[in-house]
Amino acid sequence: MEATSHRGQHTRARLRSAGVVLLATLLLGLGACSSRGPSFKSLNAGEEVAAERDYAAVLDAYGRGDVARARSLSFALLDAQPGFRGAAELRRRLAESYMEESDWEPALDQLGRLLEDYPRSDERWPAIVLKAQALAGAGRGLDAATGLDRALDYWPDNAWQSRAEGEMASLLDGALSAVDLQEFMARRPHSRRLPRAKLALAQRRMEAGEESAARTLLQDVASGDEPGLRVRARQLLAELDGAPGLAPGQAAPVRTGLVGVLAPLSGRYQVYGEAFLDGAQLALNRYNEQTLGQFELVSADTEGDPVVAALAARRLIRRDGVAALLGGVLSNSTAAAAVEANASEVPLLSPAATAENIHEIGPWVFQNNITSEAQVLALARVAITDLLGARFAVLYPKQGNGMALAKVFEDTVYGLGGEIVASVSYEVGMTDFSEPLEQIRLAQPEVLFMPGEVEQLVLLVPQLAYHDVYAQLLGNESWNSRRLLRLGGDGLEGALFPSDLLLKRDRGLYRDFLRLYERRYASSVNPVAARGFLGMTTLLEVMAGGAEGRGALRDQLALRTADTGDEAARRELLAAQVTLMTVQRGEIRPYDERDAPAERETAAPDAFSNGFIDGP
Structure with missing residues (x-):
């Protein structure tokens, strides 16, 4: 019996392995092929060395951003030596380079060749996931979901399984239309992902106003076996139960104490959305406790998708009657929700989106994050008025944002009477900075x-001392980084850079956030949660300050966020509120220009020393 059992296990394992290879090729529209792949000529020692050299040249070209040369070298190497050990990886990199340009057909061609020619390569697992992404990008989301779902039934690679499951969730949650979801359920009636498909279809039905059909689907999911989906289905059922009697197009009355929070609470960006919502909830609880207020929040899942975000904003406005909206988190989703809010004349405050021009969508849209230009303006002023610098140099990457920040800095220095003795650029992807640093040293x-x-900075900063460049260092918001602090070495000591999160007026509020967050979650600070906390507090303070109605709330938010309609004036107002940071004894902490340098050196670290910087 035992021997029979072992033989059975061995047979099942072989069938499983063969099934993976076959399904990886057939189910994603790749065409039939042998599970063994073609037989390529083995390389001799000389050919192996030459191929390795060409392979290194390809990687170097990609690293320098020269995609055209990388592709040319890749095609030449693959034509000459298709049996080279790195051939499958080259196919994958070629596909990824086309996908970055949204050029789906050549990407699909390269992935098809990879899976057909190298079916036993470890690259087959990322290739299957990339294939699904490319199919979705090409408008074939249903094919992507159907094929990936079948492949997952036979997926033995644990390292890539979570990525594949995440991509599958994204397809069902966001990429597939209601018609596609119905067809997916018909094609895959026994899929393990059927409950998620039903939940996604229910949400589409709700958005279309088909509440009866949505309710049937949600009741099915709510009685199922998956805890996370059960909870979400019950939440959506509660939404349906909470909005009876509204005719199509009819809006709920405005509830003056209700804030709608938009965040990606499912899908690949869920961790950010949950952190943002946590921060907003902390702020609301704190404010109600301190003021005996009765403010409430209601959240809606954007799924990280602009279309879903716009519909979620519409539901919060029309069904829940929110007085204002907070969030979006991701820039594209925030912009889509902002268009809906502006059209509905409901104030929306975005404290987290990195795009700096979302407030330009309309007069009902606001941002309280600090623009890069305002940060650099504040930095340059302190460098001249407090550090008393006279001779300035700028070393910047040759890309859009780097060049823009360099220009703002140079214009500010010139305007305040300083001198720019060198302005040097470098190519993105550069690793040896000898030439630009020599120009800086000579100046x-x-x-x-x-x-x-x-x-870029983790490579550049350690090279300063080696090339005898000794100067007071100034940086942009990227310098506010735990990783750079760890890898940048002693050269960071005394460096000065802005915080993109914290206005001077909010420093006491941020200390409250630190205390509440660490008590509630017993973990280090999450920057996205901090943005949710600060943004919600701003909204609540304005709402509690006597702003009655959405119009009055809009006017008060414009004052609070320096939204004057004049971008130059707005930049000046924000620059006056920028918090600058410095490195003291290996710790990042706020810089206070009112202190003498000696006092700053001996100041004890405060609550900001573990601050709102990026992850490890």
């Missing part, structure tokens, strides 16, 4: 402004 600046992304 002998007193102050060096270095905007950039963390990935």
Whole structure:
């Protein structure tokens, strides 16, 4: 019996392995192929060395951002040596390069070749996920979902299974229309992901006003076996029960103490949405306790999708009668919700979206995050008036944001009487900064402004001392990074950079957030939660300040967020409120220009030393 059992297990394992290869090729529209793939000529030692050299040249071209050369070298290598050990990876990289340009057909071609020619390669698992993404991008979301769902039934690779499941959830939750979802359920009636498909279809029915059909689907999911989906289905049923009697197009009356929070509470961005909602809820609880207020919030899931976000905003406005909206979190979703809010004349405050022009959508849309230009303006002023710098240099990446920040800094320095002795750019992807740093060294600046992304800065900052560049360092918001602090070395000591999160007037409020968050969650600070907390507090303070009605609330929010209609004036007002940070004894903490330098050096770290910086 035992031997028979082992043989049975072995047989099932072989069938499972063969099934994976077959389904990986057939079920994603790849065409039939052998599970073994073609037989390529083995490389001799010399050919292997040459292929490795060409392979390194491909990776170097990708690293320098020269995609055209990387593709050309890849095609040449694949034509000459298709049996090279890195061939499958080259196919994947080619596909990804086309996907970044939304050029779906060549991407699908490369992924098809990978799966057909190298069916036993470890690259087959990411290729299947990428194939689904490319099919969805090409408008074939139903094919992507059907094929990926079948492949998941035979998926043995634990490392990529969670990615595949996440992509499947995104397809069902956002990419598929109601018609597609119905067809998916017909094609895959026994799928393990059928409850999620039903939940997604129920949401589409709710958005279309088909409440009876939505209720039937939700009741089915609510009585199912998956806890997370059961909870969400019951929440949606409660929404249906809470809005009886509204005719199509009829809006609920405005509830003056109700704030609608928009966040991605499912899908790939769920962790950010939940953190944002946690912060907003903390702020509401704190405010009600301190003021004996009776403010409430109601949340809606944007799924990280602009279309869903707009519909969610519409539901909160028309069905729940919210006085104002908070959030969106992601820029695209926030912008879509903002268009809906502006059209409905409901104030929306965005404290988290990184796009800086969302407030320009209309007079009912506001942002309380600090623009990059306002940060650099404040930084340059402090460098001249407090640090007393006279000779300035700028070292910046040759990309849009880097060049824009460099120009704002240079214009501000010139306007205040400073001198720019060097303005040097470098290519994105550069790893050896000898040439630009030599230009900086020869200019002998007193102050060096270095905007950039963390990935660039962790390579650049340690090279300053090696090339004898010694100056007071200034950075952009990316410098407010735990990773850069860990990898940048002693060269960061004394560096000065802005916080993109915290206005000076909010520093006491932020201390309250730290205390409440750490008590509630017993974990380190989450920056997205902080934004939810600060944004909700801003809304509540304005609502409690006597602003009756949405119009009055809009006017007060415009004052609070410096939304004057004049971008230059807005930048000046925000710059005056920028909190600057510095590194002291290996810790990031607020810089206070009122203190003498000696006092700053001996100041004890405060609640900000663990601040609102990025992850490890």
